Amino acid sequence: MTSLLNQLPIGLSIGAVLLLTALGLTFTFGQMGVVNMAHGEFLMAGAYTAYLLQDWAGAQAVPVALPVAFLVAGALGWVLERTAIRHFYGRPLDTLLLTWGVSLILQQAARDLFGAPNVQVVAPSWLTGRVGLSGATLPHARLFIMALAVACVVGIWAYLGRSRQGRRMRAVMQNRELAAVSGVATGRVDQLTFFIGSGLAGVAGVALTLVGPVGPSIGTYYIVDAFLVVVAGGLGQLRGAVIAALALGMLNSFAEFWTDASLAKVVVFAVVVAFLQVRPQGLFVLRSRALT
Amino acid sequence: MSGSLLEVRGLEAAYGRARVLFGVDLEVGAGGLMCVMGRNGVGKTTLLNAVMGVLPPTAGTVLFDGEDVTGLPTHERVRRGMGYVPQGHETFPQLTVAENLQVTLEASRHRDRGAIDEALAVFPRLTELLNRRAGFLSGGQQQQLAIARALVTRPRMLILDEPTEGIQPSIVAEIETAIERLHREDGLAVLLVEQYLELALRLADTFVIIEGGLVRRSGTAADLRDAEVKRLLAV
Numbered sequence: 001m002t003s004l005l006n007q008l009p010i011g012l013s014i015g016a017v018l019l020l021t022a023l024g025l026t027f028t029f030g031q032m033g034v035v036n037m038a039h040g041e042f043l044m045a046g047a048y049t050a051y052l053l054q055d056w057a058g059a060q061a062v063p064v065a066l067p068v069a070f071l072v073a074g075a076l077g078w079v080l081e082r083t084a085i086r087h088f089y090g091r092p093l094d095t096l097l098l099t100w101g102v103s104l105i106l107q108q109a110a111r112d113l114f115g116a117p118n119v120q121v122v123a124p125s126w127l128t129g130r131v132g133l134s135g136a137t138l139p140h141a142r143l144f145i146m147a148l149a150v151a152c153v154v155g156i157w158a159y160l161g162r163s164r165q166g167r168r169m170r171a172v173m174q175n176r177e178l179a180a181v182s183g184v185a186t187g188r189v190d191q192l193t194f195f196i197g198s199g200l201a202g203v204a205g206v207a208l209t210l211v212g213p214v215g216p217s218i219g220t221y222y223i224v225d226a227f228l229v230v231v232a233g234g235l236g237q238l239r240g241a242v243i244a245a246l247a248l249g250m251l252n253s254f255a256e257f258w259t260d261a262s263l264a265k266v267v268v269f270a271v272v273v274a275f276l277q278v279r280p281q282g283l284f285v286l287r288s289r290a291l292t
Numbered sequence: 293m294s295g296s297l298l299e300v301r302g303l304e305a306a307y308g309r310a311r312v313l314f315g316v317d318l319e320v321g322a323g324g325l326m327c328v329m330g331r332n333g334v335g336k337t338t339l340l341n342a343v344m345g346v347l348p349p350t351a352g353t354v355l356f357d358g359e360d361v362t363g364l365p366t367h368e369r370v371r372r373g374m375g376y377v378p379q380g381h382e383t384f385p386q387l388t389v390a391e392n393l394q395v396t397l398e399a400s401r402h403r404d405r406g407a408i409d410e411a412l413a414v415f416p417r418l419t420e421l422l423n424r425r426a427g428f429l430s431g432g433q434q435q436q437l438a439i440a441r442a443l444v445t446r447p448r449m450l451i452l453d454e455p456t457e458g459i460q461p462s463i464v465a466e467i468e469t470a471i472e473r474l475h476r477e478d479g480l481a482v483l484l485v486e487q488y489l490e491l492a493l494r495l496a497d498t499f500v501i502i503e504g505g506l507v508r509r510s511g512t513a514a515d516l517r518d519a520e521v522k523r524l525l526a527v
Contacts, residue, residue, distance in 0.1 A: 164398050168395055170386065170395075174387065175385070177346060177378070178384065180365070181367075181370060183396060183400050184367055185365070
């Protein structure tokens with residue numbers, strides 16, 4: 001029973017990383033219809049940012065890396081949008097191939113820069129302990145990841161709901177053409193969305209260094225699951241992404257506990273496929289219109 | 293002709309390889325109201341989309357207040373005073389009525405909150421609905437919001453695509469009155485796509501009739517009573 005309870009923080013923290021990864025995807029997918037296969041590499045870029053910052057920040061590299069990785073991954077995403085993706089808007093298959101190619105290039109670049117073997121980021125001492133809680137133990141690192149995800153979700157929620165830029169982003173997501181005829185410079189909104197979405201993946205990458213080693217292909221382990229979250233949650237839906245990410249994280253961790261890693265993947269896929277049979281549009285719908 | 297606010301010259305547009313407009317010319321003077329008429333599928337909506345840059349034209353020019361805006365992105369045309377209400381009472385469905393107007397205000401050049409109050413004064417019905425999501429409004433209410441949204445940009449010309457199509461009759465009258473007042477009292481120039489002759493007869497100063505992607509007939513409101521006009525519009 002105790003070890004079963006221990007799956008809870010694991011599932012929740014995996015869900016948290018998935019959520020941070022999926023948030024960016026759900027907005028770029030929902031707003032621009034771009035299936036960005038290179039999104040996982042922004043996660044990798046964030047993780048290596050933490051690795052590199054150890055030279056300078058020592059054991060405090062992880063907290064220092066959070067804002068830095070947001071900017072690094074965000075800048076990478078912004079450059080990708082400006083130089084490549086924007087020329088392929090409205091051509092989903094071409095974008096898919098393009099970003100897949102970029103993903104491979106970025107992985108190889110990481111291999112050349114940092115070597116193929118995994119590297120380790122040392123967690124600060126205040127993140128290495130555990131707290132006992134009625135039989136189960138909660139590692140500080142996992143608690144930290146959950147808190148980080150909560151903070152990011154609250155931040156994004158406030159940004160979307162309260163700020164001028166966030167309102168503009170929702171408008172473009174819901175009706176791009178109408179946003180343009182309302183005077184919104186949609187291209188600029190797209191750039192900002194890409195920056196923020198990619199930056200969040202960078203933050204997720206830093207979080208990942210707390211629970212495992214960092215390698216050039218770290219992003220590929222999360223990108224598929226993150227897409228599952230996006231599809232199950234509904235495009236561009238913050239609420240949907242939160243619920244779907246936590247559900248998938250928990251499902252994954254408990255399925256692994258009862259079976260094994262590969263069978264767990266099968267279970268997760270089967271559940272998502274079954275769910276999409278019932279609700280093909282995902283948990284929530286962006287473009288609902290009462291009368292059309 | 294000098295003094296025209298909108299001048300369209302030889303405008304051509306296509307969807308992929310399917311050409312729709314074959315060189316449309318028209319002019320709307322400052323404070324004028326022109327009706328664009330014609331049967332279904334002759335290119336009326338395409339014309340408006342090309343004028344607004346939503347569909348980039350393949351040839352021709354669009355001059356607004358003497359400035360060539362043909363190459364400008366849509367939002368820049370809006371900021372220069374071209375207010376557009378596309379077909380089908382479009383809104384941001386998950387934003388509230390207030391947010392629909394606010395996002396438009398924030399994108400405008402003037403940023404004057406008074407513009408929202410002015411737009412609500414035109415459609416007072418919307419004031420009670422400010423906190424409702426636009427997607428839950430009736431079609432007529434959505435259309436009023438769509439026009440109010442365009443008014444928030446403080447346009448010098450209002451470009452409307454069949455504003456009364458598929459709208460409940462009680463609201464059609466309100467919309468018609470609003471357009472008439474904006475035109476007559478505030479001197480707003482209007483380019484109106486409209487299928488119904490009676491409405492055009494009541495509102496228009498001038499008209500063009502489009503057929504096969506070209507202007508087949510143009511004139512002043514009095515000419516609309518011609519038998520030839522009836523023939524061009526008959527279904």
